[in-house]
Amino acid sequence: MELTGAEIVVRCLKEEGVEVLFGYPGGAVLHIYDALHVQDEVKHVLVRHEQAAAHAADGYARASGKPGVCLVTSGPGLTNAVTGIATAYMDSIPMVILSGQVPTKLIGNDAFQECDSVGITRPCVKHNFLVRDVRDLAETIKKAFYIATTGRPGPVLVDLPKDVTGARAEFDYPKKIKMRSYNPTVKGHSGQIRKATELLAQAKRAMIYTGGGVVLSDGSKELIELTRMLGFPITNTLMGLGAYPATDRQFVGMLGMHGTYESNMAMHHCDVLFAVGARFDDRVTGNLEKFCPTARIIHIDIDPSSISKNVAVEIPIVGSVPNVLRQMITILKEEGLEPDREALARWWQQIDEWRAIKSLGYRNSDTIIKPQYVIEQLYHVTDGQAIVTSDVGQHQMWAAQYYLFDRPRQWINSGGLGTMGFGLPAAMGAKLAFPDVDVACVTGEGSIQMMLQELSTMKQYHTPVKIVNLNNQYLGMVRQWQEFFYEKRYSMSYMEALPDFVKLAEAYGHVGMKIERPADVEGALREAFAMKDRTVFLDFMTDPEENVFPMIPSGGGQNEMLLAGRDAMKNRHEEGMILV
Amino acid sequence: MRHIISILLENESGALSRVAGLFSARGYNIESLTVAPTEDASLSRLTLVTRGNDQIIEQIVKQLNKLVDVVKLVDLTEGPHIERELMMAKIRASGESRAEMYRLVEIFRGHVLDVTEGTYTVELTGPGDKLDAFIATVGDESIVEVVRSGVTGIARGPKGLHV
Numbered sequence: 236m237e238l239t240g241a242e243i244v245v246r247c248l249k250e251e252g253v254e255v256l257f258g259y260p261g262g263a264v265l266h267i268y269d270a271l272h273v274q275d276e277v278k279h280v281l282v283r284h285e286q287a288a289a290h291a292a293d294g295y296a297r298a299s300g301k302p303g304v305c306l307v308t309s310g311p312g313l314t315n316a317v318t319g320i321a322t323a324y325m326d327s328i329p330m331v332i333l334s335g336q337v338p339t340k341l342i343g344n345d346a347f348q349e350c351d352s353v354g355i356t357r358p359c360v361k362h363n364f365l366v367r368d369v370r371d372l373a374e375t376i377k378k379a380f381y382i383a384t385t386g387r388p389g390p391v392l393v394d395l396p397k398d399v400t401g402a403r404a405e406f407d408y409p410k411k412i413k414m415r416s417y418n419p420t421v422k423g424h425s426g427q428i429r430k431a432t433e434l435l436a437q438a439k440r441a442m443i444y445t446g447g448g449v450v451l452s453d454g455s456k457e458l459i460e461l462t463r464m465l466g467f468p469i470t471n472t473l474m475g476l477g478a479y480p481a482t483d484r485q486f487v488g489m490l491g492m493h494g495t496y497e498s499n500m501a502m503h504h505c506d507v508l509f510a511v512g513a514r515f516d517d518r519v520t521g522n523l524e525k526f527c528p529t530a531r532i533i534h535i536d537i538d539p540s541s542i543s544k545n546v547a548v549e550i551p552i553v554g555s556v557p558n559v560l561r562q563m564i565t566i567l568k569e570e571g572l573e574p575d576r577e578a579l580a581r582w583w584q585q586i587d588e589w590r591a592i593k594s595l596g597y598r599n600s601d602t603i604i605k606p607q608y609v610i611e612q613l614y615h616v617t618d619g620q621a622i623v624t625s626d627v628g629q630h631q632m633w634a635a636q637y638y639l640f641d642r643p644r645q646w647i648n649s650g651g652l653g654t655m656g657f658g659l660p661a662a663m664g665a666k667l668a669f670p671d672v673d674v675a676c677v678t679g680e681g682s683i684q685m686m687l688q689e690l691s692t693m694k695q696y697h698t699p700v701k702i703v704n705l706n707n708q709y710l711g712m713v714r715q716w717q718e719f720f721y722e723k724r725y726s727m728s729y730m731e732a733l734p735d736f737v738k739l740a741e742a743y744g745h746v747g748m749k750i751e752r753p754a755d756v757e758g759a760l761r762e763a764f765a766m767k768d769r770t771v772f773l774d775f776m777t778d779p780e781e782n783v784f785p786m787i788p789s790g791g792g793q794n795e796m797l798l799a800g801r802d803a804m805k806n807r808h809e810e811g812m813i814l815v
Numbered sequence: 816m817r818h819i820i821s822i823l824l825e826n827e828s829g830a831l832s833r834v835a836g837l838f839s840a841r842g843y844n845i846e847s848l849t850v851a852p853t854e855d856a857s858l859s860r861l862t863l864v865t866r867g868n869d870q871i872i873e874q875i876v877k878q879l880n881k882l883v884d885v886v887k888l889v890d891l892t893e894g895p896h897i898e899r900e901l902m903m904a905k906i907r908a909s910g911e912s913r914a915e916m917y918r919l920v921e922i923f924r925g926h927v928l929d930v931t932e933g934t935y936t937v938e939l940t941g942p943g944d945k946l947d948a949f950i951a952t953v954g955d956e957s958i959v960e961v962v963r964s965g966v967t968g969i970a971r972g973p974k975g976l977h978v
């Protein structure tokens with residue numbers, strides 16, 4: 236049967252099993268909106284800003300593992316979405332973005348609401364397409380989903396000129412797709428896997444370092460099994476939290492700039508580093524010249540270009556994480572390989588000494604709310620079961636440090652791009668994926684104001700989220716750097732004229748609460764989470780000048796951490812000042 | 816080190832800008848770039864010359880392979896290969912130097928394509944360094960204009976680069 240391009244788009248979404256689509260209409264996508272109007276299988280969520288459409292689709296994808304989908308109009312619709320697309324790209328999130336475009340005849344003509352969407356998004360998508368002929372439409376959308384969800388996942392944009400969505404063609408959705416130019420490797424090289432397994436078994440001071448790749452590939456089960464078999468310490472990156480249960484004894488906390496002392500010290504002193512689905516990001520490695528000086532490195536990644544990009548690796552393995560780990564488990568079992576238990580016991584003894592420093596300790600107060608305390612209470616009140624999204628800044632680090640994530644896809648944040656404004660729409664997306672799970676958005680008064688308008692969307696679609704605003708009245712992370720590196724010249728990091736968030740929440744039809752005393756923190760959280768069907772904005776007035784510790788100042792090595800209350804920024808590195 | 820990377824690319828609009836964009840976004844240098852159709856209408860062949868240490872070249876190759884439009888690529892400099900570039904140069908040739916210029920062109924196995932009272936327009940092919948040598952020998956003051964095609968190349972031996 237012949238369908239219009241717009242009908243084909245909707246049919247494709249159904250074929251892909253898309254339940255929810257985040258979007259915002261405009262001239263170039265009106266045909267598609269018309270086709271959406273006459274069906275009810277694909278639910279459309281009308282956001283209030285296209286950036287939120289991308290973030291919400293992204294949050295949905297991170298929570299569910301399914302690709303997120305959003306739909307925006309040409310020109311400003313697309314440019315508004317770019318921040319959200321780049322955010323997903325940096326964290327390798329599977330996403331399909333459908334954008335309207337001016338009719339093919341007008342492309343290149345500076346037509347009304349025309350922009351070069353394929354050109355603008357090229358550096359921040361895994362791939363993109365401009366569909367010029369309605370007969371190519373279905374296959375292109377199939378390719379978009381295939382590329383977005385396979386290999387190292389990522390956002391894929393399909394640009395749809397208005398005449399293409401208006402024209403007619405036979406609808407035939409390909410069952411399978413094969414592309415000669417795109418064949419991601421899944422299975423790791425068996426010789427390399429064997430070598431890696433043998434090296435692990437010989438290690439005296441091994442360290443397992445895992446990242447977002449474990450979450451993205453659903454490799455958590457295999458990771459837990461292998462880690463327990465080996466008995467080694469394990470650390471997760473900011474993107475990898477939850478892939479290994481944070482409450483397990485072998486877990487030594489997050490690593491990197493604001494990671495724990497024990498994880499960074501163990502990295503620095505290990506003899507074999509086992510990197511799994513992690514990309515040696517600069518926030519993790521600190522100064523590359525000082526990184527893991529004594530380690531032989533094994534690295535599993537689905538993306539060959541992540542391997543030996545920043546740090547030279549001795550045993551690279553290209554493949555999907557669960558696949559490779561399963562093979563390693565089999566080898567360990569079949570060969571009866573055992574790590575050196577005595578050496579391991581000594582290693583743990585050393586790690587426990589580092590642990591005893593309690594690098595996440597902070598001094599609580601009965602007069603002023605400490606942000607760390609709020610997160611601890613959030614963990615406590617939600618029994619550690621909530622999905623937690625965050626924005627970007629100090630609150631993000633505190634959420635990562637003090638909420639112990641025991642399962643993957645429970646912690647959702649913009650790690651790579653560090654996008655303020657991500658948290659709230661992402662929470663909405665996560666809530667739509669899991670309506671029965673508590674969702675909290677940990678944010679700051681700076682970040683939340685970047686996507687505040689989504690409170691309206693959340694009202695319309697009944698996505699009850701608890702917003703935990705750690706209100707320090709500063710752009711806290713900026714202020715912290717200015718305190719440490721610019722002699723407390725707080726240039727533009729102070730937020731004057733903050734709104735009354737309680738009234739604001741109420742204006743949008745939600746519940747607002749302002750909490751000023753430490754004694755009220757737990758009660759307020761309990762009250763908020765008891766309101767299952769309401770979005771609650773909890774405005775916690777926190778200690779304005781609290782800092783995130785521990786910290787590796789940029790330019791420092793992983794063994795050069797600054798600890799709270801001990802080291803005022805004594806070893807600040809001049810070369811580090813040029814880094815961000 | 817100088818490397819010549821030869822790429823089979825889907826003949827899609829925008830494919831070339833993905834390659835060029837990758838180089839500018841990641842700060843890799845491109846010394847020359849040529850693109851043209853191949854015997855297979857669905858593919859174009861792109862040859863680029865770049866420089867970098869082993870680690871950079873490894874990243875360039877991996878990043879290129881990651882582009883969805885890249886079907887296949889080979890670093891020609893890894894094996895025996897033939898490199899060619901075409902150059903057309905307009906050189907000053909008058910008075911005493913006229914005969915000398917003609918001789919130089921012959922030594923470099925060039926052809927004269929066009930002649931005016933004061934100039935020769937010549938064509939030369941060869942590896943990039945041969946063309947450089949010609950320019951150096953002729954001398955800057957004798958050059959009116961130079962156009963170069965950019966380097967292209969092919970591996971030696973019986974095998975071809977195919978999908």
Ligand SMILES: Cc1ncc(C[n+]2csc(CCOP(=O)(O)OP(=O)(O)O)c2C)c(N)n1
Nearest residue numbers: 628629630653655679680681682710711712
């Ligand atoms: C869109 C965007 N703009 C600027 C920044 C730079 N930046 C990083 S953290 C931060 C301050 C965040 O302040 P707030 O949301 O109040 O959180 P806090 O650090 O106080 O917890 C800024 C401005 C950013 N990450 N994202």
